[in-house]
Amino acid sequence: MARPPPLKLPCDRPLPYLHDSLIDEILLRVPPHDPGRLVRCSAVCKLWRRHLTDPNFLGRYRAFHRVPPMLGFLFNLADGCFVVRFVRTTSFRPRTLDHAGCYVRDARHGRILFCNIISEKRGFHLFVWSPVTDERWGLYIPFPFYHFVAAVAVLCAKAAREGGCDCDHLNCHSGPFLVAFVxxxxxxxxxxxxxxxxxxxxxxxxxxxxxxGTEDMDTLDPVVLVGNRIYFPAGQSKTIVEYDLGRQKLAFLEPPPLPHQGHGILMPAMGGGLGFASVRESCLYMWSRETGSDRTAAIWTQSRVLELNTLPDCETALGFRESLMGEDVAVVGFAVGLDVIFLRTDVGVFTINRESGQVKKMTSIRPDLVFPYMSFYTPDHATG
Structure with missing residues (x-):
């Protein structure tokens, strides 16, 4: 009996023509939290590559998704070894994962700020790094900060403008930047x-x-940028130092009245303004600083309390509830725009979405602080 002819599959037909505008609409919806998808799309054909590297399209892509994805996070390894580790949370892979001889101080607007322990060999006390482009900039600590423990922050230069900023911070990791010292x-x-x-x-x-008085700055704690003001926690009493970048003025704020176990950090409030988060007895307390027309009348109000032991112990957060019984539970970081808080426990670091309560385990290492790195990584920056 003769063999039947092979079936003609739909894939044998030529691909239908897609108008450029339709291609744009399709590619706009590729999720930015998996940069590998964008890179693979750029390899489909030359037309798609042109779309995905066109500056106008990339501007629309960033505006469409609005918040840069968290490509990874950094932390300082303990025991005085002075090594910074970059942990990837996406397919993005920077050229350098571990940075020896330094420790991370801040991360914001697509840049990371390091303190250089072996500055006599490298020539600079601090350096700024853009993992997306692998650009580096070195700078010296000014007098008299060289003789004292200083808190530092890195930010886009346009963020310091009085009365607002015309930068959306979605693609400014190669532009001019500022480093603030207090x-x-x-x-x-x-x-x-x-x-x-x-x-x-x-x-x-x-x-x-x-x-x-002579209270030292708590230099390693994350600093917060709200508008064009930077907020630094300081010393054992956690007095908050406000540095107005536009007016170049200093002010001092009292912390929230809530006593907390372990570690609490400053963070942006959910409704805007300055916030604070800490843990006490398996509860995550979140505060916001409410400011009226008179800035001297600002007070701290408790915005939310999250019962940690009632959050779902799902597949991505196995052991979370049991880890809350330990003594090492503390807030160690936050991701601006993603509403994500990093919580350290006895079994590692988890992220908690402060709106949905979703929990996810990030690492089994238990660092003192976590610095999320947020940026878009698109085919115009991809290599290889």
Whole structure:
């Protein structure tokens, strides 16, 4: 009996023509949290490659998704070994995962700020790194900050403008940036200044008497940018130092009245403004600083309490409930725009979405602090 002829599959037909605008609409919806998909789409054909590397399309793509994805997070390894580890949370892979001889100080607007322990060999006290482009910029700590423990922050240069900013921070990781310094000397005077990558110079020093005397800055805690003001936690009393970048003025704020176990951090409030999060007795307490027309009348209000032991112990968060029984539970980081809080427990670090309560385990290592790295990674930056 003769064999029947092979079936003609639909894939044997030529692909239908797609108008450029339709291709754009399809590619706009490729999720940014898996950059590998975008890279694979750019390899489909030359037309798609042109679309995915066109600056106009990429601007629309970032505006469509609005919040940069978290490509990974960093933390300092313990035991004084001075190694920073980059943990990937997506298919994005920077050229360098571990940074020896330094520790991470801040991460914001697509850049990461490191303190260089072996500056006599590398020549700079600090350096800024863009993992997407692998660009690096070095700078020195100015006098008198070199002699004191200083808190530092890196940010897009446009974020310091008075009355708002015309940058959406979706693609400014290669543009001009600022590094802000705040420290308190032995006489209890707090000083602040800003380095500009555009001028290569520091601003005029701003000084004010610290209300708690010679209290040192709590240098490794994450700092918070709200509008054009940076907030630094400081010392054992956790006095909050506000540095107004537009007016170049310092102010001092009291922390929330809630006592907390372990570690609490400053973070953006859900409704805007300054927030704070801490853990006590298996509950995550979130506070926001409500400011009226008169800024001196601002007070802390408890915005939410999340019962951690009632959150779902799903497949991506196995052992979460049991880990809350340990003594090492603390808030160690946050991801701006994603409403994600990093919580350290005895079995590792978990993320908690503060709106949905979704829990996910990120690593079995238990760092003191976590610095999320958020940025778009698109085919125009991909190599290989």
């Amino acid at each position: 420290a308190t000397d032995e006489d209890g005077v707090t000083c602040g200044c800003v380095y500009s990558s555009e001028t290569g110079a520091y601003s005029i020093m701003t000084c004010a008497q610290h209300p708690n």
